[in-house]
Amino acid sequence: MKVLAGDIGGTNSRLALVAVDASGACALSALRSFRNADFPSFEAVLDAYGGAHLAGLPVALAVAGPVGDGRVQLTNRGWDICAATLQARYRCSALRLFNDFEAAVYGVDTLCDDGVRVLQRGAANAAGLRLLVGAGTGFGVAFGAVHDDGTVQACSTEGGHIAFAPRNAVQDELLAFMRARHGRVSVERLLSGAGIEALHAFCRERHDQRPGPAPDAAGVVAAARAGDSAAAAAVALFVELLGQVTGDLALATGARGGVHVAGGIAPQLGELLDAATFCTAFADKGRFAAWMAALPVSLVKDPWLGLKGAALALRREMQACERGEGGG
Structure with missing residues:
Protein backbone atom coordinates (compact mmCIF):
# COMPACT_ATOMS: atom_id res chain seq x y z
CA MET A 1 0.00 0.00 0.00
CA GLY A 107 4.22 5.13 14.53
CA VAL A 108 5.89 4.02 17.77
CA ASP A 109 6.06 0.38 16.66
CA THR A 110 8.16 1.42 13.63
CA LEU A 111 10.96 2.78 15.83
CA CYS A 112 14.30 0.98 15.74
CA ASP A 113 17.12 1.22 18.26
CA ASP A 114 18.83 4.16 16.56
CA GLY A 115 15.52 6.03 16.49
CA VAL A 116 15.32 6.35 20.28
CA ARG A 117 17.45 7.35 23.24
CA VAL A 118 16.67 5.52 26.48
CA LEU A 119 16.14 7.98 29.33
CA GLN A 120 14.99 5.46 31.94
CA ARG A 121 15.21 1.72 31.68
CA GLY A 122 12.25 -0.33 32.79
CA ALA A 123 10.07 -3.28 31.89
CA ALA A 124 7.09 -2.41 29.73
CA ASN A 125 3.86 -4.31 30.18
CA ALA A 126 2.89 -5.35 26.64
CA ALA A 127 -0.81 -4.97 27.50
CA GLY A 128 -0.36 -1.68 29.34
CA LEU A 129 -1.33 1.80 28.27
CA ARG A 130 1.31 3.65 26.23
CA LEU A 131 1.91 7.38 26.67
CA LEU A 132 3.35 9.75 24.05
CA VAL A 133 4.14 13.40 24.76
CA GLY A 134 6.10 16.04 22.89
CA ALA A 135 7.04 19.71 22.94
CA GLY A 136 7.29 21.75 19.75
CA THR A 137 5.23 24.74 18.72
CA GLY A 138 2.81 23.40 21.35
CA PHE A 139 2.74 20.44 23.75
CA GLY A 140 1.05 17.29 22.51
CA VAL A 141 -0.27 14.34 24.52
CA ALA A 142 -1.78 11.04 23.35
CA PHE A 143 -1.98 7.48 24.59
CA GLY A 144 -2.46 4.05 23.09
CA ALA A 145 -4.63 1.28 24.51
CA VAL A 146 -3.69 -2.28 23.57
CA HIS A 147 -6.49 -4.67 22.59
CA ASP A 148 -6.50 -8.39 23.41
CA ASP A 149 -5.29 -9.19 19.88
CA GLY A 150 -2.26 -6.91 20.34
CA THR A 151 -3.50 -4.10 18.12
CA VAL A 152 -3.30 -0.54 19.41
CA GLN A 153 -6.08 2.05 19.62
CA ALA A 154 -4.66 5.56 19.77
CA CYS A 155 -6.50 8.33 21.60
CA SER A 156 -5.64 12.00 21.18
CA THR A 157 -6.03 14.50 24.01
CA GLU A 158 -5.58 18.21 24.69
CA GLY A 159 -3.42 17.41 27.71
CA GLY A 160 -1.01 20.21 26.87
CA HIS A 161 -3.59 22.64 28.20
CA ILE A 162 -3.78 21.26 31.75
CA ALA A 163 -2.70 23.70 34.46
CA PHE A 164 0.94 23.97 35.54
CA ALA A 165 1.48 22.74 39.12
CA PRO A 166 4.75 23.88 40.80
CA ARG A 167 6.74 21.38 42.85
CA ASN A 168 9.34 23.64 44.51
CA ALA A 169 10.04 27.25 45.48
CA VAL A 170 11.67 28.20 42.18
CA GLN A 171 8.63 26.92 40.31
CA ASP A 172 6.40 28.91 42.67
CA GLU A 173 8.25 32.01 41.46
CA LEU A 174 7.90 30.82 37.88
CA LEU A 175 4.14 30.42 38.24
CA ALA A 176 3.83 33.96 39.62
CA PHE A 177 5.98 35.27 36.74
CA MET A 178 3.86 33.48 34.13
CA ARG A 179 0.55 34.31 35.79
CA ALA A 180 1.38 38.01 35.54
CA ARG A 181 1.71 37.50 31.79
CA HIS A 182 -1.12 35.10 31.04
CA GLY A 183 -3.46 34.64 33.98
CA ARG A 184 -4.07 30.90 33.84
CA VAL A 185 -0.83 29.04 33.06
CA SER A 186 -1.04 25.80 31.10
CA VAL A 187 1.91 23.43 30.75
CA GLU A 188 2.07 24.35 27.05
CA ARG A 189 3.00 27.90 28.09
CA LEU A 190 6.27 26.38 29.38
CA LEU A 191 6.80 23.22 27.31
CA SER A 192 6.99 24.68 23.81
CA GLY A 193 9.22 26.95 21.76
CA ALA A 194 7.49 29.98 23.26
CA GLY A 195 7.88 28.30 26.64
CA ILE A 196 11.68 28.14 26.33
CA GLU A 197 11.66 31.86 25.51
CA ALA A 198 9.51 32.57 28.59
CA LEU A 199 11.76 30.43 30.80
CA HIS A 200 14.75 32.37 29.52
CA ALA A 201 13.10 35.68 30.40
CA PHE A 202 12.34 34.32 33.88
CA CYS A 203 15.91 33.09 34.39
CA ARG A 204 17.42 36.37 33.16
CA GLU A 205 15.36 38.18 35.77
CA ARG A 206 16.47 35.76 38.50
CA HIS A 207 20.12 36.07 37.40
CA ASP A 208 19.86 39.90 37.42
CA GLN A 209 20.92 40.09 33.81
CA ARG A 210 20.35 43.38 31.99
CA PRO A 211 17.37 43.41 29.65
CA GLY A 212 18.37 42.90 26.04
CA PRO A 213 17.14 41.44 22.77
CA ALA A 214 15.01 38.38 23.46
CA PRO A 215 16.32 35.38 21.50
CA ASP A 216 13.98 32.78 20.08
CA ALA A 217 14.02 29.20 21.39
CA ALA A 218 16.84 28.13 19.07
CA GLY A 219 18.84 31.15 20.17
CA VAL A 220 18.33 30.26 23.83
CA VAL A 221 19.59 26.71 23.22
CA ALA A 222 22.60 28.02 21.29
CA ALA A 223 23.39 30.46 24.11
CA ALA A 224 23.15 27.63 26.64
CA ARG A 225 25.69 25.64 24.63
CA ALA A 226 27.93 28.72 24.55
CA GLY A 227 27.89 28.95 28.36
CA ASP A 228 25.39 31.76 29.01
CA SER A 229 24.23 31.21 32.59
CA ALA A 230 20.61 32.35 32.19
CA ALA A 231 20.15 30.37 28.97
CA ALA A 232 21.67 27.26 30.55
CA ALA A 233 19.38 27.65 33.56
CA ALA A 234 16.36 28.06 31.24
CA VAL A 235 17.15 24.88 29.31
CA ALA A 236 17.80 22.93 32.53
CA LEU A 237 14.46 24.16 33.90
CA PHE A 238 12.74 23.14 30.65
CA VAL A 239 14.19 19.61 30.98
CA GLU A 240 13.07 19.44 34.62
CA LEU A 241 9.55 20.57 33.73
CA LEU A 242 9.39 18.17 30.79
CA GLY A 243 10.24 15.27 33.11
CA GLN A 244 7.85 16.50 35.79
CA VAL A 245 4.83 16.95 33.50
CA THR A 246 5.52 13.73 31.60
CA GLY A 247 5.61 11.95 34.95
CA ASP A 248 2.32 13.53 36.03
CA LEU A 249 0.68 12.31 32.82
CA ALA A 250 2.23 8.85 33.12
CA LEU A 251 0.90 8.56 36.68
CA ALA A 252 -2.55 9.82 35.68
CA THR A 253 -2.85 7.33 32.81
CA GLY A 254 -1.04 4.42 34.46
CA ALA A 255 1.33 4.13 31.49
CA ARG A 256 2.65 0.64 32.19
CA GLY A 257 3.18 0.10 28.46
CA GLY A 258 5.94 2.69 28.41
CA VAL A 259 6.48 6.38 27.80
CA HIS A 260 7.83 8.05 24.66
CA VAL A 261 8.92 11.70 24.50
CA ALA A 262 8.75 13.11 20.97
CA GLY A 263 8.23 16.59 19.50
CA GLY A 264 10.54 18.99 17.74
CA ILE A 265 12.44 20.37 20.75
CA ALA A 266 13.66 17.56 23.01
CA PRO A 267 15.57 15.60 20.32
CA GLN A 268 17.39 18.82 19.31
CA LEU A 269 18.69 19.45 22.84
CA GLY A 270 21.22 16.63 22.58
CA GLU A 271 23.57 16.66 25.55
CA LEU A 272 21.56 19.49 27.16
CA LEU A 273 18.74 17.03 27.84
CA ASP A 274 20.22 15.57 31.01
CA ALA A 275 18.62 12.19 31.69
CA ALA A 276 19.20 12.43 35.45
CA THR A 277 17.43 15.81 35.65
CA PHE A 278 14.53 14.54 33.57
CA CYS A 279 14.14 11.24 35.43
CA THR A 280 14.44 12.76 38.92
CA ALA A 281 11.54 15.10 38.12
CA PHE A 282 9.65 12.32 36.32
CA ALA A 283 9.74 9.99 39.34
CA ASP A 284 9.25 12.61 42.07
CA LYS A 285 5.70 11.49 42.86
CA GLY A 286 5.78 10.87 46.60
CA ARG A 287 4.49 7.41 47.52
CA PHE A 288 4.53 6.41 43.84
CA ALA A 289 8.20 7.28 43.28
CA ALA A 290 9.33 3.64 43.08
CA TRP A 291 6.49 2.77 40.69
CA MET A 292 7.45 5.71 38.46
CA ALA A 293 11.12 4.77 38.49
CA ALA A 294 10.24 1.34 37.04
CA LEU A 295 8.52 2.73 33.91
CA PRO A 296 10.53 2.65 30.67
CA VAL A 297 10.98 6.12 29.15
CA SER A 298 12.51 6.83 25.74
CA LEU A 299 13.25 9.95 23.73
CA VAL A 300 12.14 9.68 20.09
CA LYS A 301 14.80 10.88 17.66
CA ASP A 302 13.02 9.86 14.42
CA PRO A 303 11.69 13.09 12.82
Whole structure:
Protein backbone atom coordinates (compact mmCIF):
# COMPACT_ATOMS: atom_id res chain seq x y z
CA MET A 1 0.00 0.00 0.00
CA LYS A 2 1.41 3.41 -1.00
CA VAL A 3 0.21 6.55 0.80
CA LEU A 4 1.05 10.22 0.60
CA ALA A 5 1.55 11.02 4.27
CA GLY A 6 2.05 14.35 5.98
CA ASP A 7 2.95 15.60 9.44
CA ILE A 8 1.55 19.13 9.66
CA GLY A 9 2.73 21.03 12.72
CA GLY A 10 2.54 24.65 13.75
CA THR A 11 6.03 25.43 12.39
CA ASN A 12 6.81 22.83 9.71
CA SER A 13 5.00 20.50 7.30
CA ARG A 14 6.68 17.24 6.33
CA LEU A 15 5.43 15.18 3.38
CA ALA A 16 6.52 11.88 1.86
CA LEU A 17 5.34 8.85 -0.07
CA VAL A 18 5.11 5.92 2.33
CA ALA A 19 5.01 2.31 1.22
CA VAL A 20 3.52 0.15 3.99
CA ASP A 21 4.05 -3.60 3.77
CA ALA A 22 1.94 -6.37 5.30
CA SER A 23 3.97 -6.31 8.53
CA GLY A 24 3.47 -2.56 9.00
CA ALA A 25 7.03 -1.64 8.03
CA CYS A 26 7.26 1.76 6.32
CA ALA A 27 9.57 2.74 3.46
CA LEU A 28 9.73 6.48 2.77
CA SER A 29 10.54 8.27 -0.48
CA ALA A 30 10.18 11.77 -1.93
CA LEU A 31 10.63 13.31 1.53
CA ARG A 32 10.29 17.09 1.78
CA SER A 33 9.97 19.54 4.63
CA PHE A 34 8.42 23.03 4.39
CA ARG A 35 8.41 26.05 6.72
CA ASN A 36 4.76 26.93 7.21
CA ALA A 37 5.53 30.63 7.60
CA ASP A 38 6.51 30.67 3.91
CA PHE A 39 3.02 29.63 2.77
CA PRO A 40 -0.41 31.29 3.09
CA SER A 41 -2.29 27.97 3.35
CA PHE A 42 -1.81 24.23 3.50
CA GLU A 43 -3.02 23.98 -0.09
CA ALA A 44 -0.02 26.09 -1.09
CA VAL A 45 2.25 23.57 0.66
CA LEU A 46 0.64 20.67 -1.23
CA ASP A 47 1.00 22.57 -4.50
CA ALA A 48 4.70 23.10 -3.79
CA TYR A 49 5.12 19.40 -3.06
CA GLY A 50 3.42 18.44 -6.34
CA GLY A 51 -0.30 18.38 -5.75
CA ALA A 52 -0.99 17.70 -9.41
CA HIS A 53 0.44 14.20 -8.92
CA LEU A 54 -1.84 13.22 -6.02
CA ALA A 55 -4.77 12.03 -8.14
CA GLY A 56 -5.70 8.46 -7.26
CA LEU A 57 -3.46 8.30 -4.17
CA PRO A 58 -4.75 7.81 -0.61
CA VAL A 59 -3.58 10.67 1.63
CA ALA A 60 -3.10 10.61 5.40
CA LEU A 61 -2.34 13.82 7.28
CA ALA A 62 -1.26 14.09 10.90
CA VAL A 63 -2.30 17.61 11.99
CA ALA A 64 -1.50 19.65 15.09
CA GLY A 65 -4.96 20.22 16.49
CA PRO A 66 -8.24 18.53 17.43
CA VAL A 67 -9.91 16.88 14.43
CA GLY A 68 -13.69 16.90 14.13
CA ASP A 69 -15.96 16.05 11.21
CA GLY A 70 -13.02 15.77 8.86
CA ARG A 71 -11.57 19.20 9.49
CA VAL A 72 -9.14 20.96 11.78
CA GLN A 73 -7.96 24.47 12.55
CA LEU A 74 -4.33 24.17 13.52
CA THR A 75 -3.91 25.19 17.15
CA ASN A 76 -0.77 27.27 16.57
CA ARG A 77 -1.21 28.22 12.90
CA GLY A 78 -4.27 29.91 11.40
CA TRP A 79 -4.93 27.23 8.79
CA ASP A 80 -8.34 25.62 8.38
CA ILE A 81 -7.87 22.20 6.74
CA CYS A 82 -10.90 20.30 5.42
CA ALA A 83 -10.48 16.71 4.24
CA ALA A 84 -13.42 16.79 1.82
CA THR A 85 -12.22 20.02 0.19
CA LEU A 86 -8.69 18.70 -0.26
CA GLN A 87 -9.88 15.35 -1.61
CA ALA A 88 -12.07 17.05 -4.22
CA ARG A 89 -9.35 19.52 -5.23
CA TYR A 90 -6.57 16.96 -5.63
CA ARG A 91 -8.75 13.99 -6.69
CA CYS A 92 -7.25 11.68 -4.06
CA SER A 93 -8.73 8.20 -3.66
CA ALA A 94 -9.10 8.88 0.07
CA LEU A 95 -7.99 11.64 2.42
CA ARG A 96 -8.05 11.41 6.20
CA LEU A 97 -7.01 13.76 8.97
CA PHE A 98 -5.59 12.48 12.27
CA ASN A 99 -4.42 14.39 15.31
CA ASP A 100 -0.63 14.47 15.07
CA PHE A 101 0.02 12.76 18.39
CA GLU A 102 -2.72 10.20 17.78
CA ALA A 103 -0.92 9.31 14.54
CA ALA A 104 2.46 9.23 16.27
CA VAL A 105 1.18 6.57 18.70
CA TYR A 106 0.72 4.26 15.70
CA GLY A 107 4.22 5.13 14.53
CA VAL A 108 5.89 4.02 17.77
CA ASP A 109 6.06 0.38 16.66
CA THR A 110 8.16 1.42 13.63
CA LEU A 111 10.96 2.78 15.83
CA CYS A 112 14.30 0.98 15.74
CA ASP A 113 17.12 1.22 18.26
CA ASP A 114 18.83 4.16 16.56
CA GLY A 115 15.52 6.03 16.49
CA VAL A 116 15.32 6.35 20.28
CA ARG A 117 17.45 7.35 23.24
CA VAL A 118 16.67 5.52 26.48
CA LEU A 119 16.14 7.98 29.33
CA GLN A 120 14.99 5.46 31.94
CA ARG A 121 15.21 1.72 31.68
CA GLY A 122 12.25 -0.33 32.79
CA ALA A 123 10.07 -3.28 31.89
CA ALA A 124 7.09 -2.41 29.73
CA ASN A 125 3.86 -4.31 30.18
CA ALA A 126 2.89 -5.35 26.64
CA ALA A 127 -0.81 -4.97 27.50
CA GLY A 128 -0.36 -1.68 29.34
CA LEU A 129 -1.33 1.80 28.27
CA ARG A 130 1.31 3.65 26.23
CA LEU A 131 1.91 7.38 26.67
CA LEU A 132 3.35 9.75 24.05
CA VAL A 133 4.14 13.40 24.76
CA GLY A 134 6.10 16.04 22.89
CA ALA A 135 7.04 19.71 22.94
CA GLY A 136 7.29 21.75 19.75
CA THR A 137 5.23 24.74 18.72
CA GLY A 138 2.81 23.40 21.35
CA PHE A 139 2.74 20.44 23.75
CA GLY A 140 1.05 17.29 22.51
CA VAL A 141 -0.27 14.34 24.52
CA ALA A 142 -1.78 11.04 23.35
CA PHE A 143 -1.98 7.48 24.59
CA GLY A 144 -2.46 4.05 23.09
CA ALA A 145 -4.63 1.28 24.51
CA VAL A 146 -3.69 -2.28 23.57
CA HIS A 147 -6.49 -4.67 22.59
CA ASP A 148 -6.50 -8.39 23.41
CA ASP A 149 -5.29 -9.19 19.88
CA GLY A 150 -2.26 -6.91 20.34
CA THR A 151 -3.50 -4.10 18.12
CA VAL A 152 -3.30 -0.54 19.41
CA GLN A 153 -6.08 2.05 19.62
CA ALA A 154 -4.66 5.56 19.77
CA CYS A 155 -6.50 8.33 21.60
CA SER A 156 -5.64 12.00 21.18
CA THR A 157 -6.03 14.50 24.01
CA GLU A 158 -5.58 18.21 24.69
CA GLY A 159 -3.42 17.41 27.71
CA GLY A 160 -1.01 20.21 26.87
CA HIS A 161 -3.59 22.64 28.20
CA ILE A 162 -3.78 21.26 31.75
CA ALA A 163 -2.70 23.70 34.46
CA PHE A 164 0.94 23.97 35.54
CA ALA A 165 1.48 22.74 39.12
CA PRO A 166 4.75 23.88 40.80
CA ARG A 167 6.74 21.38 42.85
CA ASN A 168 9.34 23.64 44.51
CA ALA A 169 10.04 27.25 45.48
CA VAL A 170 11.67 28.20 42.18
CA GLN A 171 8.63 26.92 40.31
CA ASP A 172 6.40 28.91 42.67
CA GLU A 173 8.25 32.01 41.46
CA LEU A 174 7.90 30.82 37.88
CA LEU A 175 4.14 30.42 38.24
CA ALA A 176 3.83 33.96 39.62
CA PHE A 177 5.98 35.27 36.74
CA MET A 178 3.86 33.48 34.13
CA ARG A 179 0.55 34.31 35.79
CA ALA A 180 1.38 38.01 35.54
CA ARG A 181 1.71 37.50 31.79
CA HIS A 182 -1.12 35.10 31.04
CA GLY A 183 -3.46 34.64 33.98
CA ARG A 184 -4.07 30.90 33.84
CA VAL A 185 -0.83 29.04 33.06
CA SER A 186 -1.04 25.80 31.10
CA VAL A 187 1.91 23.43 30.75
CA GLU A 188 2.07 24.35 27.05
CA ARG A 189 3.00 27.90 28.09
CA LEU A 190 6.27 26.38 29.38
CA LEU A 191 6.80 23.22 27.31
CA SER A 192 6.99 24.68 23.81
CA GLY A 193 9.22 26.95 21.76
CA ALA A 194 7.49 29.98 23.26
CA GLY A 195 7.88 28.30 26.64
CA ILE A 196 11.68 28.14 26.33
CA GLU A 197 11.66 31.86 25.51
CA ALA A 198 9.51 32.57 28.59
CA LEU A 199 11.76 30.43 30.80
CA HIS A 200 14.75 32.37 29.52
CA ALA A 201 13.10 35.68 30.40
CA PHE A 202 12.34 34.32 33.88
CA CYS A 203 15.91 33.09 34.39
CA ARG A 204 17.42 36.37 33.16
CA GLU A 205 15.36 38.18 35.77
CA ARG A 206 16.47 35.76 38.50
CA HIS A 207 20.12 36.07 37.40
CA ASP A 208 19.86 39.90 37.42
CA GLN A 209 20.92 40.09 33.81
CA ARG A 210 20.35 43.38 31.99
CA PRO A 211 17.37 43.41 29.65
CA GLY A 212 18.37 42.90 26.04
CA PRO A 213 17.14 41.44 22.77
CA ALA A 214 15.01 38.38 23.46
CA PRO A 215 16.32 35.38 21.50
CA ASP A 216 13.98 32.78 20.08
CA ALA A 217 14.02 29.20 21.39
CA ALA A 218 16.84 28.13 19.07
CA GLY A 219 18.84 31.15 20.17
CA VAL A 220 18.33 30.26 23.83
CA VAL A 221 19.59 26.71 23.22
CA ALA A 222 22.60 28.02 21.29
CA ALA A 223 23.39 30.46 24.11
CA ALA A 224 23.15 27.63 26.64
CA ARG A 225 25.69 25.64 24.63
CA ALA A 226 27.93 28.72 24.55
CA GLY A 227 27.89 28.95 28.36
CA ASP A 228 25.39 31.76 29.01
CA SER A 229 24.23 31.21 32.59
CA ALA A 230 20.61 32.35 32.19
CA ALA A 231 20.15 30.37 28.97
CA ALA A 232 21.67 27.26 30.55
CA ALA A 233 19.38 27.65 33.56
CA ALA A 234 16.36 28.06 31.24
CA VAL A 235 17.15 24.88 29.31
CA ALA A 236 17.80 22.93 32.53
CA LEU A 237 14.46 24.16 33.90
CA PHE A 238 12.74 23.14 30.65
CA VAL A 239 14.19 19.61 30.98
CA GLU A 240 13.07 19.44 34.62
CA LEU A 241 9.55 20.57 33.73
CA LEU A 242 9.39 18.17 30.79
CA GLY A 243 10.24 15.27 33.11
CA GLN A 244 7.85 16.50 35.79
CA VAL A 245 4.83 16.95 33.50
CA THR A 246 5.52 13.73 31.60
CA GLY A 247 5.61 11.95 34.95
CA ASP A 248 2.32 13.53 36.03
CA LEU A 249 0.68 12.31 32.82
CA ALA A 250 2.23 8.85 33.12
CA LEU A 251 0.90 8.56 36.68
CA ALA A 252 -2.55 9.82 35.68
CA THR A 253 -2.85 7.33 32.81
CA GLY A 254 -1.04 4.42 34.46
CA ALA A 255 1.33 4.13 31.49
CA ARG A 256 2.65 0.64 32.19
CA GLY A 257 3.18 0.10 28.46
CA GLY A 258 5.94 2.69 28.41
CA VAL A 259 6.48 6.38 27.80
CA HIS A 260 7.83 8.05 24.66
CA VAL A 261 8.92 11.70 24.50
CA ALA A 262 8.75 13.11 20.97
CA GLY A 263 8.23 16.59 19.50
CA GLY A 264 10.54 18.99 17.74
CA ILE A 265 12.44 20.37 20.75
CA ALA A 266 13.66 17.56 23.01
CA PRO A 267 15.57 15.60 20.32
CA GLN A 268 17.39 18.82 19.31
CA LEU A 269 18.69 19.45 22.84
CA GLY A 270 21.22 16.63 22.58
CA GLU A 271 23.57 16.66 25.55
CA LEU A 272 21.56 19.49 27.16
CA LEU A 273 18.74 17.03 27.84
CA ASP A 274 20.22 15.57 31.01
CA ALA A 275 18.62 12.19 31.69
CA ALA A 276 19.20 12.43 35.45
CA THR A 277 17.43 15.81 35.65
CA PHE A 278 14.53 14.54 33.57
CA CYS A 279 14.14 11.24 35.43
CA THR A 280 14.44 12.76 38.92
CA ALA A 281 11.54 15.10 38.12
CA PHE A 282 9.65 12.32 36.32
CA ALA A 283 9.74 9.99 39.34
CA ASP A 284 9.25 12.61 42.07
CA LYS A 285 5.70 11.49 42.86
CA GLY A 286 5.78 10.87 46.60
CA ARG A 287 4.49 7.41 47.52
CA PHE A 288 4.53 6.41 43.84
CA ALA A 289 8.20 7.28 43.28
CA ALA A 290 9.33 3.64 43.08
CA TRP A 291 6.49 2.77 40.69
CA MET A 292 7.45 5.71 38.46
CA ALA A 293 11.12 4.77 38.49
CA ALA A 294 10.24 1.34 37.04
CA LEU A 295 8.52 2.73 33.91
CA PRO A 296 10.53 2.65 30.67
CA VAL A 297 10.98 6.12 29.15
CA SER A 298 12.51 6.83 25.74
CA LEU A 299 13.25 9.95 23.73
CA VAL A 300 12.14 9.68 20.09
CA LYS A 301 14.80 10.88 17.66
CA ASP A 302 13.02 9.86 14.42
CA PRO A 303 11.69 13.09 12.82
CA TRP A 304 9.33 11.08 10.58
CA LEU A 305 7.41 9.35 13.40
CA GLY A 306 4.14 11.26 12.90
CA LEU A 307 4.28 10.91 9.15
CA LYS A 308 4.73 7.12 9.32
CA GLY A 309 2.06 6.95 12.01
CA ALA A 310 -0.41 8.77 9.76
CA ALA A 311 0.15 6.21 6.99
CA LEU A 312 -0.38 3.37 9.48
CA ALA A 313 -3.51 5.02 10.92
CA LEU A 314 -5.02 5.23 7.41
CA ARG A 315 -4.05 1.61 6.67
CA ARG A 316 -5.68 0.53 9.94
CA GLU A 317 -8.86 2.45 9.08
CA MET A 318 -9.06 1.03 5.56
CA GLN A 319 -8.53 -2.52 6.83
CA ALA A 320 -11.33 -2.02 9.37
CA CYS A 321 -13.62 -0.83 6.57
CA GLU A 322 -12.76 -3.91 4.49
CA ARG A 323 -13.76 -6.10 7.46
CA GLY A 324 -17.03 -4.19 7.74
CA GLU A 325 -16.11 -2.67 11.10
CA GLY A 326 -16.26 0.98 10.02
CA GLY A 327 -13.50 3.58 10.38
CA GLY A 328 -11.60 4.62 13.49
